[in-house]
Amino acid sequence: MVLDNCEHLLEQVSRVVSQIVSDAPGVRVLATSQEPLHIEHEQVFRLDPLAVPLGDEAATALSFGAIQLFVARAKAADPKFSFDARSATHVVDICRRLDGIPLAIELAAARVSLLGAVGLRQRLDERMKLLAGGPRTALPRHQTLHAALQWSYGLLTTAEQAVFDRLGVFMGTFSLEAAQRVASDENLDDWAVLDQLASLVDKSLVIVEGSGIPRYRLLESSRAFALERLANAGALEATRRRHAEAMIASLTGIDHFEEPLARTRRIALELDNVRAAASWAIGPTGDRKIAIDLAAATDMLWDARGFNDEGARLYRDIEPWVDQSGAPPTAARLMFFGGDFRKPAPPNIPAQTSINSGARICSHKPPHDN
Structure with a gap:
């Protein structure tokens, strides 16, 4: 028996399938859905997106x-x-x-x-x-990408929607700790964010990557939709601020016993997020203090990824803002960080870093392919 598009009727489908399997053990049910039914004997097969080549031959x-x-x-x-x-x-x-x-x-x-x-x-x-402009005979949610995303988004709880929206500020992958810093508020503590993140993973709106300590990411179209939601709610700038603060915390770290090599490997994964945070911080709606703190925290990042020229450009951008009013530890880190950068940029390197926070659903069945 095949049951297609179960995501909006999960409770009802779960009860029916459980009864069928119990009363007729010989029956096999194939159910397509954006999240599991969570019933006994269920075996989940996640359908990945279509393969894309690394090269362009x-x-x-x-x-x-x-x-x-x-x-x-x-x-x-x-x-x-x-x-x-x-x-x-x-x-x-x-x-x-x-x-x-x-x-x-x-x-x-x-x-x-x-x-x-x-x-x-x-x-x-x-x-x-x-x-936009899908076939006229298709379901409304299949006629535009926005409608497909809105369909999946509309199935979320208010808390899930809040966490999903806020995760849109991340570029590439992000850690659980960073997600909790950005998505928590007076109504959602760190543990609540963890629960909502798990639910979004279950619904295939957030992808888990890596072994050992996992990292998470939104697909680019999902991220674009989340950023649009934040902008419409007037919450985009505040969330970008929290994102930049989360990057500072991630780069500086609080584990004094963390091995240098382990720290280098950990912070190297944050390059895209640091670029997005720096772009906001030095931009017209950003914050100079956060920009200075962020630049000071990147002392190991550029070496870890081999992007010292990019670090030099960031340092030159924030150097005019540094004065005696800053915190001594931050000033000391900046002096150390900027020691190798106090020289003109080579002619072939642009004066400004090309950083942006531009936009980048999959499931047991992809949410855009219901």
Whole structure:
């Protein structure tokens, strides 16, 4: 027996399936849903997004599911579309930025006839407006990416929605501790955030990565939706501030017995988040003190990742703001950190760091592919 799209009727489906399995042991039930039924004897199979190639060579890229789907839908929309060496770079990047989600890829490919692969790639930062126009016969939630995300979001509790929205400020992966710092408030303590994060993982709205100590991330389309929600609620800047403060705490650490090599490996994972935090802190809506504290905390990060030139540019950006009013430990760290950077930038290095916090659902069945 196949039961499709169970996520909005979980309690009812769980009771029915439990009764069927109990009264008819020979019956096997295949249920598709964005989260498990959580019943006895259930075995969960998580359906991953379509595979995306690491390289952009046209010949090898076509062996990956995401590229095959994009090319098939693009040719259906525009028979003149050609996947060759010139278009491969753009198509692979589009599928990669869409995280291999079938619905998002289909909606993107349908725009090729209007924008071309290059124009489509250039406009992906506006994906919520761009990825629309699905088949008229499809369910409303399959006609636009925004509607698909809204469908999944609407199934969340108020607490789950709050945590999901706030996690949108993270770039790439993030730690549990950083998530708790950013997502907690007077109504949600650290343990409540942990519970909501577990629920979001269960619903495949947050992805778990790595072995040992796991890290978490939102898919790019989910992240764009969360940032839009924060902006609409007037909470984006406050959440970005908390994110920057969380990065300072993560870089400085509180474990005085942490081995230097272990700390280097740990903070190296925060590069994308530090870039996003620095971009906000030195920007027009940022905070100079946080920018100074953040720069002082990055003393080991740039060496760990081999980006000393980027560290030099950040130091030059905040150096004019440093004065005697700052905390002595911070000033000392900055003097040490900036010692190697007190020289003009080489001619081939831009004066400003190219940092941005631009936007980047999968499940037992992908939420965009109900």
